[in-house]
Amino acid sequence: MSMTTMDCDPFREIRVPFKVIKGGVTAPRGFRAAAISCGIKNPEAARLDLALIVSDTPAVTDAVYTTNKVRAACVRVSQIHIRESDTRAIIANSGNANACTGPQGIQDAKAMCKAAAEALGLRMRQVQVCSTGIIGMNMPIQRVTPRVAELAAKLSPAGSDDAAAAIMTSDTRPKSYAIEVPCPGGGSFRIGGIAKGAGMICPDMATMLCFITTDAKISKDEIKRAIRCAVDQSFNCITIDGDTSTNDTVIVMSNGQASAPAMRKGSDEAKIFRCALHKVMLELAKMIVADGERVTKFVEIRVRNARTHADAKKVAEAVAKSMLVKCSFHGSDPNWGRIIHAVGYSGARIREEMVDIYFGGLLACKGGLTSGTPVAELEKVVKEPRFSVTIDLNLGSANHIVYTSDLSEAYVDFNSSEYSAAVHARRQKGLA
């Protein structure tokens, strides 16, 4: 068992021992998962597209949903369910987003919850429903609900990988991560998660979904705070400028089956839990960026010494979302001119003559001017598939990191023709 430490705050290291384990959402005790192929993605090909995740015992659950004002039917239904009841199960499909589908969409989302509840002996409101895929077409619900009993029968403590595969859309690989964390007073708890991403770092209509399970003993209030905090420092560092999709959802279910003591407010255990939840979300968030559509570079944009955290965030996001900066990453060009240009229009308080820019550890721009570091050395850094850009504003002490990627011709090609052609073909066939 190799113990390692994690970097909870990107800049301020809190050292917490933990162990990476297998099993995703079924790594924590008392959770089972399963997936089947219903032909939502394509009735002719057997791709997993319907997943179920269940806690065998009562669970404390909270979730964060999209802030997009256009919300999918499944999000609307899930938001009501989580307010009105405890949650024991998540049913999720890929291939159709059930967004912009009107009253029929609401009916379909409810039908999925009802079918899951019946198969599991739960109340309908104990089920969360998530969808990801094409916008604006009704769910092929007649291919889904009759199969839910079969899906429930497959539930297994080894079902996480199938569930992770079933929520993929344009993802090239499933995303799964789990850790076990010992508590100082004895005992341990586990947190596991699966996720899907898409598009660039800004989620496509194909949505960012993340389902996390834990066997920690934790109150609803404490889990709520922990989720908000962890999402802010993970998924919100990859989704830029409020670009949440119509379906984005992060759900955390905890069932208290662990040997660790209860995570009381303000306790060391509660702090460790927050840190661990952040770690799991951050790893899944990074996997989403690295698996973005046709991405060839993974870049950390680190902003240091801004006046305020809001300023640090503005600068990091402006740089991370600049198409020109992303193009220069793709071309392995250490173009600090494009970066300082984005720093300048970010809206943050900056002083041009105070700005330092580094590629990796190498100074490219000192006080707003060229540093004199030979271009050939800077190029070595940006030729790597993973590197960091540090922007030191030298004005205050606030920091922020954003994880981003390059912009490739293949991304444009994929999103303008390949993907569109696939969608078009399905529309022509009348498929959802």
Add this chain to the structure above:
Amino acid sequence: MSMTTMDCDPFREIRVPFKVIKGGVTAPRGFRAAAISCGIKNPEAARLDLALIVSDTPAVTDAVYTTNKVRAACVRVSQIHIRESDTRAIIANSGNANACTGPQGIQDAKAMCKAAAEALGLRMRQVQVCSTGIIGMNMPIQRVTPRVAELAAKLSPAGSDDAAAAIMTSDTRPKSYAIEVPCPGGGSFRIGGIAKGAGMICPDMATMLCFITTDAKISKDEIKRAIRCAVDQSFNCITIDGDTSTNDTVIVMSNGQASAPAMRKGSDEAKIFRCALHKVMLELAKMIVADGERVTKFVEIRVRNARTHADAKKVAEAVAKSMLVKCSFHGSDPNWGRIIHAVGYSGARIREEMVDIYFGGLLACKGGLTSGTPVAELEKVVKEPRFSVTIDLNLGSANHIVYTSDLSEAYVDFNSSEYSAAVHARRQKGLA
């Protein structure tokens, strides 16, 4: 002489007769221009890269400069000059932005003004200086200032086309437009302009420059108001989200040599002048979009019936700058799902069930749901090189238009390799 009418407010037609004329910035009476090749872009190839525009008589001038907090040396110098003196001349170069160049950059910008002032018999502060090109390298000033006398000797009432060519960077064609407008009480005035753009619709470091001349008789106050208003409805409808470059500049010089009466505040002539200035800027702005790097589609995003103008603008800009929407334009995909997704995250007040989306005149999405218009018919619209997308929010009465383009693989290729390679080659040679 074919008279036509112009569309001053995109949605509220004010009918003003006018005539399109040749001559760009030298179309109005009393202006001369010239350009030469100094080897700023490339010492080995004779490309025009230094321009001069002069009013033969005293002029009333105002300008709008970049809001980027990283400001080029030339912008800093010009901003001081315009506050302290009337302006009679503009000297502008391409190939080097004179940005992120520190005290040496300021000295170089002043040296350009001084050389122009000496050659023209003006005071240094009567000269505006503009640069566009690479960021972070000092101007090859020794190749510039000794040539300014020769440049001044070439000044001619037929020099506008040369000046327009000399300010180009990645532009594929010069941008020039001029009109003659008769006044209701007799007489007429002319307005002419040249411009350069670059990047997508968000200006690259290569900058958006626009120089406008007019022979109208107009006060400094009135010209100030007219510029702000015209820029807001033209260049600010193509520059998105505050993405102004380090060098963006719009300058308007008026010398009162026209036969039209003075444009007194609140008079019909003043209204006509505003409208005409807007028209010239709008035509130049549209040329910039249509000549964006590797652009294949020109798209008008028309937002209607928002609660407030701010909301209309948020929606139009969110849609226009969405990479996914741009990719679907490129692929001729009438993907209203990606559009409503951007509408939803724009931050504007919208109601999903009220949103209608049209491609050209065809309804694609009605009340947030598919309209049932056959996809094949919608595709006919988006296959055209120019089309409009109308988003009707059905909530209020505020409107806004943004002009945008598609995102092509060639854009990414150009900005990640072709362009970078060129810059790299010049850096290696130590050229500015």
